[in-house]
Amino acid sequence: MPLLLAVVLVVLTACSGPFPQSALAPRSDFSTSLDHLFTNIFWWAVVVFLVVEALLLYAIGRYRARPGAAAPKPVHGHTALEIGWTLAPALILVFIAVPTMRTIFETAGNAPEGALRVEVIGHQWWWEYRYPTLGIGAANELHVPVRTPVQLEMTSADVIHSFWVPRLAGKRDLIQGRINRIEFSADSTGEYWGQCAEFCGASHANMRLRVVVQLDTAFQAWVDRQRAGPAAPAQGSPAERGQKVFRRSACIACHTITGISQGKIGPELTHVGGRATIAGALFPNTTDMLRRWITNAPSLKPGALMPPQGLSAADLDAVVAYLQSLK
Ligand code: HEC
Ligand SMILES: [Cu+2]
Secondary structure (H helix, E strand, O other), rough: HHHHHHHHHHHOOOOOOOOOOOOOOOEEHHHHHHHHHHHHHHHHHHHHHHHHHHHHHHHHHHHOOOOOOOOOOOOOOOHHHHHHHHHHHHHHHHHHHHHHHHHHHHHHOOOOOOOEEEEEEEEEEEEEEEEOOEEEEEEEEEEEEOOOOOEEEEEEEEOOOOEEEEEEEEEEEOOOOOOOOEEEOOOOOOEEEEOOOOOOOOOOHHOEEEEEEEOHHHHHHHHHHHHHHOOOOOOOHOOOOOOHHHHOOOHHHEEEEOEEEEEOOOOOOOOHHOOEEEEEEEEOOOOHHHHHHHHHHHHHOOOOOOOOOOOHHHHHHHHHHHHOOOO
């Protein structure tokens, strides 16, 4: 009894939720298509299972060895049976293949006219987004308007990655020198989590991503904020000191801040203070995390391509204040 209770408890924890990365709770046309396909094939599998198990149980009961009974007569060259067990699996495959093909075409990524285009570039181990028609860029956090077709045009700056937000879209590979597309339209606002789904090196498991689906007005406000230049730090504030530290440190070789620097190796930081997370949506964007990240990123995220920065405590505080002022 206690054992049974333990098993039941363990199994029930699977029902507790929330499941931020469950493909079984779709919130877009793309993932709904996949979910329908899955459910459809699942029920065909249930039918096959029931038929096979019923036949098996029947055969076990009907033909089992009984004391004194003669051995059953084997069947040889039974044409009807041969045709039957060739046709049945062929039919099952047709029932799986037709909806599968339909779903493949549905999710092929051909966007309707007027879809919002977003270029997605995978990096070890973070995501870069560019909105060519809006003239803005972003890192790690993808913002999209609700109930609007979005076309992702995806490629990689290094190795192969795979974009996967189970409740919205994916998986689809990002490959250098090639553009793979996904088209989806999210049907409810909110925050959705995803991650890279193709092994891409030491911190593959830490290459997460966040999608923020917003009402048109909130999305427009976000776009306007991204379009604006970086906030100018107040005279004499710690942020202003931090800007000086940033300008004279290695940061400028790897990071872009509009009007300050043009590095391309790390994520753009022009609006880093407005993000909820950093480092491939791995850590919350807090003072403590920023300090620890800048001090020694690879100790937090194995292999991270940002070396430890070795700033003095005062410089570190100032730089963090500066980054946080960049909303
Ligand atoms: C050699 C290149 C390099 C230098 C120098 C460098 N960084 Fe980075 N930085 C990166 C890379 C690459 C990432 C992304 C790492 C990841 O997420 O795996 C990053 C990520 C960050 C992030 C997180 C951004 C986000 O939204 O995820 C911050 C903040 C940051 N760097 C600040 C700084 C500061 C401040 C300095 C200077 C004191 C600096 N970096 C110097 C390469 C560099
Ligand atoms: Cu990966």
